[in-house]
Amino acid sequence: AQSVTQLDSHVSVSEGTPVLLRCNYSSSYSPSLFWYVQHPNKGLQLLLKYTSAATLVKGINGFEAEFKKSETSFHLTKPSAHMSDAAEYFCVVRVIQGAQKLVFGQGTRLTINP
Amino acid sequence: DTEVTQTPKHLVMGMTNKKSLKCEQHMGHRAMYWYKQKAKKPPELMFVYSYEKLSINESVPSRFSPECPNSSLLNLHLHALQPEDSALYLCASSHETGASSGANVLTFGAGSRLTVL
Numbered sequence A: 001a002q003s004v005t006q007l008d009s010h011v012s013v014s015e016g017t018p019v020l021l022r023c024n025y026s027s028s029y030s031p032s033l034f035w036y037v038q039h040p041n042k043g044l045q046l047l048l049k050y051t052s053a054a055t056l057v058k059g060i061n062g063f064e065a066e067f068k069k070s071e072t073s074f075h076l077t078k079p080s081a082h083m084s085d086a087a088e089y090f091c092v093v094r095v096i097q098g099a100q101k102l103v104f105g106q107g108t109r110l111t112i113n114p
Numbered sequence B: 001d002t003e004v005t006q007t008p009k010h011l012v013m014g015m016t017n018k019k020s021l022k023c024e025q026h027m028g029h030r031a032m033y034w035y036k037q038k039a040k041k042p043p044e045l046m047f048v049y050s051y052e053k054l055s056i057n058e059s060v061p062s063r064f065s066p067e068c069p070n071s072s073l074l075n076l077h078l079h080a081l082q083p084e085d086s087a088l089y090l091c092a093s094s095h096e097t098g099a100s101s102g103a104n105v106l107t108f109g110a111g112s113r114l115t116v117l
Helices: none
Strands: A003-006 A010-014 A019-021 A023-026 A033-038 A044-050 A056-058 A064-068 A073-078 A087-097 A099-104 A108-113 B004-007 B010-013 B018-025 B031-037 B044-050 B053-057 B064-070 B073-079 B087-094 B112-116
Touching: A003 A087, A003 A099, A010 A019, A019 A108, A023 A033, A023 A087, A033 A064, A033 A073, A044 A056, A044 A064, A044 A073, A073 A087, A099 B044, A099 B053, B004 B087, B010 B018, B018 B031, B018 B087, B031 B073, B044 B064, B044 B073, B053 B064, B073 B087
Parallel strands: A010 A108, B010 B112
Antiparallel strands: A003 A023, A019 A073, A023 A073, A033 A044, A033 A087, A056 A064, A064 A073, A087 A099, A087 A108, B004 B018, B018 B073, B031 B044, B031 B087, B044 B053, B064 B073, B087 B112
8 A cells, every 4th residue: 555654743943954854655656746735724735746757856935855766755855944834744645546545644743943 | 716715714513503615616627625634633535526426435424425516616515513523624626536647736725624512
C-alpha cells in the first residue's frame, strides 16, 4: 500500500534560518507526491508537486522539494524562514483505486521564532 | 475563477437536526471530493464524485449523504449526527480523477467547521 511518513510532528526554527521538513514514502511504483500547507483555521494550499518529471521541484513562497528514489524521501526545504511560514504542512501521496485518492501524512507543525 | 467555495463557514447543529454543507467550483473540474479533518489530524477522504457519479465511498456512515446535482456543485447532507462528527469538512475538486495527468491536482476550499451538540 502506498503511504507517506512525516518524520517530525513539530519543527521549530528561527526567522531567517533554513527549514527542513522530512517525508518518506512507501510505494510499489513511481509515486505522485505533494506538499500541502494549512494555515490555522484555513483550507489546504498546494505548495508543490512531483509527478515523475524533474526530481527537484520548486513550489510557491520559496519552497522546494527533492525526490530521492534511493532514499524513498521527498523532503521540503526553504532557505530562509519567514514568520508567515508558520503553519501545518502535509506530505501527500496520490493513490489510484478506481479514482484518485490523496493519502496524507500525519502533518508537521512548523513554528517560527522571531 | 480558481477557487472552491464552501458554505457555511461555520455550522452548529443538534443531533436531531438536518442540515447541508455546500461546495461550488467554476473551474470546469469534473471530479469533486469530500474530506473530513478532526482537530490536529490530517484530512481523511469521505467521498469522490467523477462526472457527477459517486466513485468512492470510504465506508462513511449513512448519516452523511453526498449529492452532486451538477458538475459545479457538491452537497453533503447531514442527519442525526453525533458529537464525534464535529470536524472541519473540506471540499476539493480536480480536473478528473485519473492518474495519467499531472494536472489532476486537488484544489481545496477553506472548509466548513461543524459542531454537533
